[in-house]
Amino acid sequence: MTIQTTLIAAIAVVFTAAALLALIRMIKGPSILDRAIASDVLLSEVLCILGAEAVINQHTYTLPIMLMIAGTGILGTVAVARFVARRDRAQSREGER
């Protein structure tokens, strides 16, 4: 077993563990903000995994996908944060009545 194979196996194990832990938090998460953070972490891990795949297989096909994920990744978290804001304002208005 060469040193490259060992390193690739270690990278695969570490990324799998990281994604599974983020998924556990996304399922358990007590509030919607915890789930938003967990999905943000999972998305950045997908970005890192695509980069690792480009390094391991020595090609550039995944680089445009990385660019698109980096550009649109913010939208989900910001949308969830705005949604939470609107719901809270409605609740406080009901509390005043």
Next chain:
Amino acid sequence: MTEIIALVLVLIGALLCLTASIGLLRFRDVPARLHAATKPQVLGVILIAIGIAVALHTWTAFAFLIPVVLIQLATAPISAHMVARQAYRNGSVDRHTLLVDELADDIDAQRDSG
């Protein structure tokens, strides 16, 4: 040799992702989880981008990686700031863990001034 350097850089980036996920699972409230979560979004992506640049070393890869890193540097603080602001207003922050709460003073001052 360059391949081994690139793989080691990718492995360090992967370990950063793992520490972020462990922090996400172990920490107690939203700001603490956010503190753990924003590390791989910037440092992990930068390390893996350097790894790709070392492994491929072509100008095409470099031209793709610079905007990826710049966009991550620009957008990670925006989403983290919005989530933290909503967590504060929502009451998801554990008040006993805060040593200094300057935002509460500011909100009180704004309310008093009308």
